[in-house]
Amino acid sequence: MSPEWSGCLWLGPDYGLILGIPGRTAPHAHYAHQLMFSPGGPITASLDGRVSTAHRLFIPSRMPHALLHTQGEVLMVYAEPGAFDLDSLQAALADSELSLKALERTLRQLPRRALDDARVERALLALDQQLSGKVSAHALAQAAHVSLAAAP
Incomplete structure (x- = not known):
């Protein structure tokens, strides 16, 4: 895996979608919930220090992780934890068609939490x-x- 990323980015008000070839990453964590879908070969990632290989990976907000290996294009969802409950997000996206447009449509229809501030x-x-x-x-x-x- 190269350290370079390439692909398409689609930004919504409280989510981002990427379809492309991800690069290898160093261990990191971020605020957004991250969901990764790989219709080709599986994704191998270190999740909180444990190596996991799957076609679908769900990474909760602030969980340390690193991408170790992918094959082909990967569809990634980055979702605002203040707006989306992780369980509801996972359930809705598990049944969604794996395309940028289908995921964007699903995300637009999901209920949002109200902001506290x-x-x-x-x-x-x-x-x-x-x-x-x-x-x-x-x-x-x-x-x-x-x-x-x-x-x-």
Whole structure:
């Protein structure tokens, strides 16, 4: 496996989809839930220190993992944990057709959790309104009524 990635990226408001050839990764963790589907050969990954090989891998938010080997194209879903419950997400995607359009349609129809913090909701609304150009961190902090120093 090469360290280079190639493919198509599709971004939604609280998810991202990638269809392509993933590269090998070093161990890492990220905030998004990650679901990987490989219709060709299986995916081999280290999940929290344990090597797993499967055609479908579900990686919960913040779980340490590394991609070790794939064969051919892989379809990846990155989902916002604040919006989607992992069990509901897994169940909905388990029955979905494995294409970018089908997964995007499934994700759009899934119910979302309500945000607990109105400040975050205001920042996200400000972000959506500014997407036609560059997005200023200062403007987002101002919309959320927090200082840049308070941002995580």
